[in-house]
Amino acid sequence: MVDSKQQWKAWLYLAPAIVLLLIFTVWPIINTVRISFLEGYNAMSAVNGAHFKFGFGNFKKVVEYRGFATCLKNTMLLCVLTVPISTFLALLIAVCLNSIKPLNRLLQTIYFLPYVTNSIAIGMVFAAMFKIVGFSVEGIEQSTSLGIVNNILAVFGAGPVNWMNQGSSYGANIAVMTIYIVWNALPFKILILLGGLQSVNKQYYDAAKVDGTSKVRVFFRITVPLLSPMIAYVVITGFIGGFKEYTSIIGLFGENMGPVGSGADKPLNTMVGFIYDSIELHQGRAGAAALILFGIILVVTLLNLYVSKKRVHY
Amino acid sequence: MKVVLENLTKIFPSRTKGGKEVIAVNDFTFEIPDGKLIGLLGPSGCGKSTTLYMICGLQKPSSGKIFFGEDDVTELTPENRGVGLVFQNYALYPHMTVKQNILFPLQNLKGADKMSKDAMLERAYEAAKLVQIDELMDRKPSELSGGQQQRVAIARALVKMPRVLLLDEPLSNLDARLRLQTREEIKRIQQETGITTVFVTHDQEEAMSISDMIVVMKSGVVQQIGKPQDVYDSPLNLFVAKFLGTPPINVFNGKVENEKLLIGGNAVLDVKGVSDQEVFVGIRPEAFIIDKQGPLECKLLNVEVMGRDVSIVSSHEDSVNPIIRSIVDADNLKEVAQESVHFALKPHKVFIFNKDTEERIYVGNEKEKVEADK
Structure with missing residues (x-):
């Protein structure tokens, strides 16, 4: 313990961080809650001294807004699709990586690369992989690039699929986004799970070997339970990340949040996208949407914690 | 099986x-x-x-x-x-x-x-x-x-x-x-x-x-x-002698001359059939008998009474380890002087090892012990 005469020193050292956190994190949170209850709040009128009625008007507006249901649906759908898929794949890859001896470090680095790559850049690369690009130059006949994914599909005699061009289906769009988000989410999850695997006592596996346990049984009866704290962590943070999905869609589809020709409807918009859209003119509405998102994340996280209480072995 | x-x-x-x-x-x-x-x-x-x-x-x-x-x-x-x-x-x-x-x-x-x-x-x-x-x-x-x-x-x-x-x-x-x-x-x-x-x-x-x-x-x-x-x-x-037994065996630098085992110049034991050479002598803690006329004289350091055992801690210049630990009968304790203690040895608890190979070359047998007791 710091003795009381020394305490002011401790506070002094902490002060810069505390002051910054108070100004840029704590106050904005409080302010968001405040303005979300001020009906029709916007910063411009507030500066001009306008008064706003206290109430649930912003929330009502958000829920009634025709884009909101789309945003909520997209967000939920992406969460439900990407979190289980990426967690399972990450677990599989981590187990494989852990059992490979040669080039282990190199492989770990390769799998970690997406984590340090800009997600907009990754989005553009993915768009190039999935997009059909047509060239039409005068005098020369038209040539078309179907994109690498369609070319691979063609090898198996399938496709081509209109993944994300004009007129592409919602299902195809979601598929592309799922693949992209899963790929983007893998490195962090692999890192955490690999760390967990490396701290598992090897003797459990020796014991299982002596008992003639099959590989599949070892995975489900020993590896997964022993990793359950890490899996729970990865799932919970995965859901929180999933609910905040936004940049990936910008990266893939650009500002109009949908394939070309979908107009101003933004058919692939998400909750965070909705908040950004409202923030310029309707801060009250953006605040309300943020609080709704917070509520959803809170409920899902509590649900996760409840389930993990029964399933996780610390 | x-x-x-x-x-x-x-x-x-x-x-x-x-x-x-x-x-x-x-x-x-x-x-x-x-x-x-x-x-x-x-x-x-x-x-x-x-x-x-x-x-x-x-x-x-x-x-x-x-x-x-x-x-x-x-x-x-x-x-x-x-x-x-x-x-x-x-x-x-x-x-x-x-x-x-x-x-x-x-x-x-x-x-x-x-x-x-x-x-x-x-x-x-x-x-x-x-x-x-x-x-x-x-x-x-x-x-x-x-x-x-x-x-x-x-x-x-x-x-x-x-x-x-x-x-x-x-x-x-x-x-x-x-x-x-x-x-x-x-x-x-x-x-x-x-x-x-x-x-x-x-x-x-x-x-x-x-x-x-x-x-x-x-x-x-x-x-x-x-x-x-x-x-x-x-x-x-x-190695085996040192590894087995608590307290561990006491090891001395010794010499065999004319079928007699010498530690510090004193003949402590008859060893038949062993040629003259420098040797390691291993003596189990329980091999020591307190005896005023005993040939092995050690400097007394401490007497530890641990329940049923009495352990005498002493030192000898030819001992490989700084202390010699012996477990003895409590009855003979009065024979222990302030500065030194004399021991006789039970032959079958004494081993002689080759100085180079550390192989055992001699162990006394129990019969000799009976004779010694007489």
């Missing part, structure tokens, strides 16, 4: 290029008789655990063969050998209850060996009863004491009725009192089941107390195999 080890050798390649490879076990040949309890004994790094893991099948020998009975199991995987292994830190699955832990090996059985749920439960309870943990079946390992975890580990190893039971440092994680109790328990379980059992330990007392036979190892080479008392009474070399 007897276990035969034939020229068993394990070489670990060097981790760095051009480095030295490590011979963990060197040309180990031994037949473990059926239904006996064998202790593999040695300091850490002597290859005893490697030997155990090779018998188990978790490590492949570099050369040599292993037979269970008449079957050559050298190439078999652990599960096909029919061995039960108890790990040093038990390796109980922390997320399973005691019952699930014990059932686990049975649930792995496939094909013709597959058992019904009821049969498995019955077998699990049988094993649990044998080690007296049938009351704890629904607890998690973390809710058990060290001794209880140990029993669960033994039950898990026994439940599939292995041909050979292997124990890796089974008592090292227990406190002193529990250790005493558990080693008796291991002996009892082994005798009740009659399973050939091999256990590894660095604690000589542990090995001596419960083994039918002990194998003393040093840097991968077997030093001596035999009944515990035999090995203690006639160690083949200085």
